[in-house]
Amino acid sequence: MVDAILRSMIGDWGNWLLDQYIAHALWINGLVLGYAFLVVLARRNYQTILQFFLVHLHEKYASQLQGKNQKQVARFLARVSLPWKQALAHAPLPLLSPPNSIRLYPKTEAALKKLISPERLAEAVTVKNTH
Secondary structure (H helix, E strand, O other), X not given: OHHHHHHHHHHHHHHHHHHHHHHOHHHHHHHHHXXXXXXXXXXXXHHHHHHHHHHHHHHHHHHHHOOOOHHHHHHHHHHOOOOHHHHHHOOOOOEEOOOXXXXXXXXXXXXXXXXXXXXXXXXXXXXXXXX
């Protein structure tokens, strides 16, 4: 009954699409779950790199970052040279994905610089300093 009502509402093209999904559901769902698994692993890579930067900044610049707000820390980090290649070496997988994103990025220095801007890093540093 529900199937008949649903099929009457989705039209001819929708019926064809639904039939294709039902016929190939195992492969489609497998691909979706595989991609979701890659996103989870890529986010762990991102978090590993972010944690590396937080430790590095704490070890090297703790006195200069102490008591500064997020904007001041961002300006400071824009002037500082960060060890991008070392950070990439700490991540075991070749993919990155920032929080609240399902997009996968290759683990390259250019992608990392795009994903971890001084503002994003300053936000993480100031949150860590308040805890």
